[in-house]
Amino acid sequence: MKALVVDDEPLIRELVADVLLAEGWSVDMADSGERAFEMLATESWSLVFCDVQLGGADGFDVLKRFTETHPDTQIILMTGYGSAAGALEAVSLGAYDYLLKPFDISDIQTISRNIRDKILVEPRTEQKNQTEFTQTAELELVGKSPAFVEVMKLVGRVAGTNLPVLITGESGTGKELVACAIHQRSARSTRPFVTVNCGAIPSELIESELFGHVKGSFTGAMVDRRGLWEEANGGTVFLDEITETTLLFQVKLLRALQSGEIRRVGANRTINVDLRVIAATNRDAEQEVNERRFRQDLLYRLNAVTINLPPLRERREDIAPLAQHFARRVVRQGEPPVTFSPEVLRLFDLYLWPGNIRELENAVMRAAALCDHIVTPEYLPERIRYFAEMHDGTKPVSYTNDEDFLPMAEMMNRHLLRVLTHTKGNKQAASRILGIDRTTIQRLIKRHNLDTNGHDKD
Numbered sequence: 001m002k003a004l005v006v007d008d009e010p011l012i013r014e015l016v017a018d019v020l021l022a023e024g025w026s027v028d029m030a031d032s033g034e035r036a037f038e039m040l041a042t043e044s045w046s047l048v049f050c051d052v053q054l055g056g057a058d059g060f061d062v063l064k065r066f067t068e069t070h071p072d073t074q075i076i077l078m079t080g081y082g083s084a085a086g087a088l089e090a091v092s093l094g095a096y097d098y099l100l101k102p103f104d105i106s107d108i109q110t111i112s113r114n115i116r117d118k119i120l121v122e123p124r125t126e127q128k129n130q131t132e133f134t135q136t137a138e139l140e141l142v143g144k145s146p147a148f149v150e151v152m153k154l155v156g157r158v159a160g161t162n163l164p165v166l167i168t169g170e171s172g173t174g175k176e177l178v179a180c181a182i183h184q185r186s187a188r189s190t191r192p193f194v195t196v197n198c199g200a201i202p203s204e205l206i207e208s209e210l211f212g213h214v215k216g217s218f219t220g221a222m223v224d225r226r227g228l229w230e231e232a233n234g235g236t237v238f239l240d241e242i243t244e245t246t247l248l249f250q251v252k253l254l255r256a257l258q259s260g261e262i263r264r265v266g267a268n269r270t271i272n273v274d275l276r277v278i279a280a281t282n283r284d285a286e287q288e289v290n291e292r293r294f295r296q297d298l299l300y301r302l303n304a305v306t307i308n309l310p311p312l313r314e315r316r317e318d319i320a321p322l323a324q325h326f327a328r329r330v331v332r333q334g335e336p337p338v339t340f341s342p343e344v345l346r347l348f349d350l351y352l353w354p355g356n357i358r359e360l361e362n363a364v365m366r367a368a369a370l371c372d373h374i375v376t377p378e379y380l381p382e383r384i385r386y387f388a389e390m391h392d393g394t395k396p397v398s399y400t401n402d403e404d405f406l407p408m409a410e411m412m413n414r415h416l417l418r419v420l421t422h423t424k425g426n427k428q429a430a431s432r433i434l435g436i437d438r439t440t441i442q443r444l445i446k447r448h449n450l451d452t453n454g455h456d457k458d
Contacts, residue, residue: 001116004039004065006050006062007078012101016049016078019108023116033057037065044070049099049108049117049298052079052086060089067094074115076369078103084143084152091156092185098153108133141181142325145315151178151307158305159185160277164257166302167280168243169309171440172356175239175280179306183236188276191235199241206249208265211256217266229262232275242279242302247295254298277302312353312360318359319348326361327375330368338368340375351384354415359435383419383433416444 003025007013010031028043030036033054048066052059059077066073077090080101090098097111141152158165159182167175174296176195183193201209208218212227229237245253257277258260261270277300281288288294312319320340327338340348344367353359367379377385416434420441423429431438 001119002026002028002043002045003047003049003112004028004030004036004043004045006033006036006048006054006059008032008051008054012051012078015105016108019105020047020049020112023112025112026335033059033062036062040065040069045073046119047074047112049076049078052077053081060093063090063093063095065239074118076111082144083141084148085141085224086257087149087302088141088156088185091153092159098149100149131410140308141177142190142322143315143318144321145317147310147315148318151309152181154180154305154307156185158182158307162276163304164276164302165278165305165307166285167278167307167309168285169186169282170354170356171282171436172358173311174357175282175309175310175332176238178240178309179236179278179280182278183276186236186276188235190334192232193236193238194232195238196228197240199244203246203249206245207252211252211262211264213265214267217264221266224264227262227264229256229273229275230271233273234275236276236278239279241281243281243283243285243294247293250295250298254295254301257298259303279303294453312356316349319353320345322357322360323348323364324345326364327368330365336373338371338373338375341377343377344375344380345378347388348385349417351387352415355435362435381435382435383415383435386418387415413444416441 001024003017003020005013005016005020006029007016007025007068008031013029013031019028020027028039028045030039033050034056036048036050037057048062050059050062059079060332063075063077066075071094074096075094076097077095078099078101079086082098082100087098096115099107099111106203107267143149155178165179165182167178169175179195180193183189184375196210198206208221208225208227210227210229212225212230213221214224215221256273259270260274261272263270285294285299289296289299323340323345327340329339348360355362363381363384364375366381367375416430419430419433420427423433427438427441431441435440
């Protein structure tokens with residue numbers, strides 16, 4: 001029951017120490033990472049609260065030192081400059097938690113009590129199992145909103161396991177990016193990461209694409225061919241839009257997951273394949289099961305861990321950093337950076353972003369490419385400027401009672417109908433305005449039985 005608090009701000013250091021003392025801990029304090037390293041030569045602690053930015057050695061240095069020399073110590077990193085990438089890095093390296101400032105006293109109390117219970121019920125171990133990972137590419141995990149930081153904590157915790165993961169969320173929220181982050185932080189990071197867009201492969205070809213085929217098994221099968229499942233052997237396969245598959249294929253997929261074996265189309269023998277499966281869907285998987293479009297046993301096999309990505313409208317703190325990130329892609333070396341006028345940032349904050357991050361990326365890169373280093377409203381797509389016209393120009397509409405509020409789905413449906421009316425039912429033109437593909441528009445019209453006023457053009 002010994003704890004250490006490392007922070008170069010005396011007020012924070014003493015606040016955390018006082019809370020831990022009240023919870024029954026014996027507490028030491030250090031004002032720098034270097035001082036903590038000195039104390040580590042003669043002391044040990046079960047619990048460490050450490051600030052990330054310390055001036056010299058930072059919180060990640062402290063985390064790495066403790067996990068190497070005292071693997072049983074539980075480390076909580078504290079930061080006033082939190083980010084999704086930081087949360088993923090901290091938890092992947094073994095941190096117990098990644099605490100965003102300002103935090104509540106109850107947060108410290110909850111963490112300290114959980115760790116106290118953990119100490120009482122679990123035996124001490126000689127060495128903590130740490131997952132070795134290799135980051136093979138820069139991940140664009142841009143964001144600092146609490147909702148996205150919580151998602152990245154979960155990603156960091158699940159990455160080192162071999163559990164199947166189901167990622168849910170609206171189209172454009174970054175499901176493939178999160179799947180890639182899980183793979184790159186896993187023991188399989190040096191092996192292939194294979195993406196399969198199940199919704200883009202015709203149902204009659206998906207079995208051959210995934211499991212391969214032998215020569216002569218069907219018309220056009222001129223040679224033996226390995227499938228994507230074999231290509232991912234030893235690594236990770238990402239099954240995007242998994243709920244778009246047929247029930248017949250789902251049976252074969254379930255068998256492959258249960259047995260670890262596949263059979264190429266037309267073959268007599270099976271092949272053992274070792275891989276991790278990450279699946280994703282933008283639909284409600286439970287509803288798909290209830291409506292008998294998706295097998296319940298397959299869902300249970302895929303969702304050992306479920307990660308739900310929040311839509312962009314629920315993480316508005318991330319809009320401006322994401323916009324800056326996308327704008328930097330357009331700037332050539334040596335040119336001044338692209339900035340955004342206050343009016344543009346206001347429009348970004350008002351807009352609902354039905355296409356989420358993908359829609360923001362398209363809008364920003366278009367505007368950044370056309371403007372003279374400052375993005376002003378005239379460079380934005382018409383749909384974003386048009387959306388602001390539903391407001392009084394300076395602030396959102398003032399609602400007077402609960403009946404004036406509409407569900408988010410209804411607002412998005414109305415906006416889609418306005419755009420289709422504007423394009424006279426031309427779905428291709430509507431897809432350019434909305435920043436989503438035409439098949440998504442067709443699916444929304446069919447799913448919600450939208451009345452297109454007699455217009456129905458492709």
